[in-house]
Amino acid sequence: MNGYTVRAITEADIPIIANLLISRQNLESKTFPFLKNHCLNIAYIIDIFERLFNRRAIGIGAFFHQELVGYLIGELKIDTLRGRHVWIPYEGMAIREDQSPELIRALYAEISAMWLNQGFFMHYAVIPLGSQCYFESLQRLSFFIQQVHGVMDLEEYLPFKQASDAEIRIADKADREKMGRLSGIIQSYQSSAPTFELALPEIVADIKSGYESIMDDADAMVLIAEKDGKELGFQIYEAAAQRLMWPDGGVELNVAGTYPCQMGHGVGKKLMNEGCRIMNERGYRHIIADWRVANLASSTFWPKCGFYPIAYRMVRSIDSNWAWAHFSM
Template sequence: MHILPFTADMVEDAAKLLASRHQKDRLATAALPCRFEREQDARIAIETEWKKQGTSGAAAIKNGKLVGYLFGEKTASTIRGRHVWASLASHSLASGQSAELYQDLYAAAAQTWVDEGYFTHFTLIPAQDASALHAWFCLGFGHEQAHGTLSLETLGEQTTTQLPLPGAQLRLATMDDRQALGDVSPWIRTHQTMAPVFGVALPEEGPKIREGYSRLVEDPEVSVWIVEQAGQILSFQAYFPGEEDPAALLVPEKSVELGVAGTRPDARGMGLNHVLTQRGFQHAREKGAQYVLTDWRMTNLQSSRHWPRQGFVPTAYRLTRAIDPRIAWARG
């Protein structure tokens, strides 16, 4: 076995590994899009990720054949700083290879990342691949985010539950709700700063996020549902078209994404989000959707308990590792 840098001329062979892995993933999660079982679509997915600026990685060669690969995109943001992102298309192993090979690939790729000052690493792993998850956990990675899928075809007929508050109404938001939607924009990010999430919410990001919420109603493809009482929003959900990225291995056809959902702190625990969810699912099915996607932070206890109870099944986990940046100079 030889571990070498991953290069563009390995993409064709890597596509065979990814297509084979995706076939196995779909046996566990039938909702995953079938097109990535085809080597051509798997190759396009890998090329899409590999051609992003700042990618590097490692490949495992055995008896002259590619048996595993891993690469990541080196990037930076105000929240995550300098970090590396490995998507679902950015790694795979040949059938029969031990998941421990991921550890060797990571060891080779991560040395370059750390040498260049990228100390936080992210990867997406299929939720049902227990051996791969264990291999990454043994590298010091931990759960950060869950990605879930719900089949609308298995829900049966939905009946909207009565809202638990007198005078409250559930409706689609309109252009007249722009300011009100901007006003609710701090709810989620403020909640995520609390225990046990402790996710930062930088003050300078607030105005941009507020504007994004206000403009949701301008997009005819986005459905924003609200529960209001006396002219005040108590709870909301926004549904977006399923992503059409060529590397979207988690996004089936005819799907919508439940992208944001929040409830005013003093109105939580009343069941408002459950009623919104029922109506949102019903509306999505009326528009021809077969699946709903969403994701949640594992340490957000309310979300990580609520969404599986609504029927979402995890399809992938985002794992993360934060390396002590002093390793840049504290090397003995």
Template sequence: MIQFVGFDQQYLPAMAILLAKRHQVERSRYSFLPSRFEDSSETEILLRKEGEKPFVNGIVALRNDEVIGYMLYEFKEDAKKGRHIIIDYLGLAIAEDAHPRLVRLLYAEAGAEWIAGGYFQHIVYVPIGYDRHVYEWLEQGFRFEQKYAILDIQNYEPKAKEAEKSALRIRRLADSDTEILKRMSRWNSIHQASAPSWNPITKESLEDVKSGYAALAKDAEAIVMIGEQDSIPVGFHVYYEADSSVNMYTPERTVELPAASTNPQYRGRGVGKALADASHAQLQELGYDYSLADWHTPNHLASYFWPKLGYQTFMIRMVRTVDNRIAWAHGN
């Protein structure tokens, strides 16, 4: 008989063991994931920090007073998403001998509270190295929204042909490149608004993007590579050093790639591959081992390009939006 109880500090050691065992399974598939989280004392530190956040709550599954699963979730509100729930990467684990159906039982038990409070959008970060969870979320009406992947920089093999590289001049960003950055800021936004992504971009949000890109010229922490052909900007990649202490999936000496794009008029000419080759050579010189990237799954160019470079997907953000009529439509 399974019993569900509210999250309490007394369950943390047992929860940490479940999470560490989940991580062992994931690392058997993706060895670049940090090994220290196979130790339950390390996962307990992360879970304790998560549980201390002001808007985090949770539910624990017990069988004969033994913890066989848990779910931690955060209540959030903002202007873009409204009220929504986030189950982070460390927010769910079940015992290896528990049926995967326990995932949906935990969701059903906790979700009743969310719906009652008007939280109709549910977001979960799912490790695909532990892929039995993925199918359970799919069967609960969740869909893929964003993929997260890591590339081994030190073992990266260049992809561009010599003819593709010879036509380009690739360099680091200069302080005087503000206007170039503003022009390039439109490329990715406009592409995201087209088929089949259909991700709307308003005039106001585009202005915000322009301002953010322009600021890169003065950002000492940004590693920005620009490609030019005949003095025309044709592509760029932006990297930042990633903080490996804030989650359990980022290796040390990792950069994250928050933005990259190619001039739409130059796509299909190897610009992206040439930029990737030059960027990874630069990152190798700077002593980085891995690069972390993510992309919107309906973005067909990104979904094809990054895996082709060698990025391995290890996590998926999945989303479900419950019909808000459930707040009053009960068939009465």
């Protein structure tokens, strides 16, 4: 990195980091116009970084002629699901438009050694897709796509013509038991081939309880597909929070699924048709969803519905034996 100065960035650098992120988002909005949202302002973004640095975050920046031209920030986290890992949020990486994508790789090379020296070998990054430089750079750092974050424009939705004849209705508190049974669908899909996600017993129990209690959540709308009184599938919607990577006034499709025995019978299509009709009537323009790229059912169905990727969650796993089995001259 000849001519560049690389150093740690701290709370004192937040104003210049925020300005660089705004420039990145202005570029993103050329591909995704809805990213010109209410969150794209200096006060909101400064608040994001203040909260990030108040947690356990480590960041570095690259300076050229004393101007910040790129940064990378990761939060060091420890939890039951992912263990010791680094989380690079959507806001955690940006380079100036005139810089080479190689700067991203160089920044990661600098900071990743710091993470490994503290015992953090799993690295997650949520990256924007308007500019392909972030995706391409992380691919060339051996990151892989784990999760897709997508958006559907309801004005462009084309209802499925061939769908199930199941009844679709809005669930109520009397459906708690049905929701408890439906809670196993997602865990079943996620833990089976080829996704192979862990289904830890304590997490499965929490998910079942969460599905049942969602019937008490006034902010959530649950659609249930039924036939002859038997539940077949469901969708859960909730007004989307304001976030930099989401359109204003969107609705989030939090989770959806159909029983495996109902796959291929048009239940998901019928739910999607009805869900889009209701959300359109309620004045929403965009639906937000995310899915595992290795989940064959979701990664084929959601794009058919009209969802397109706006961000990826990418992951790199480094062999922890590096802690003792590395060599330097």
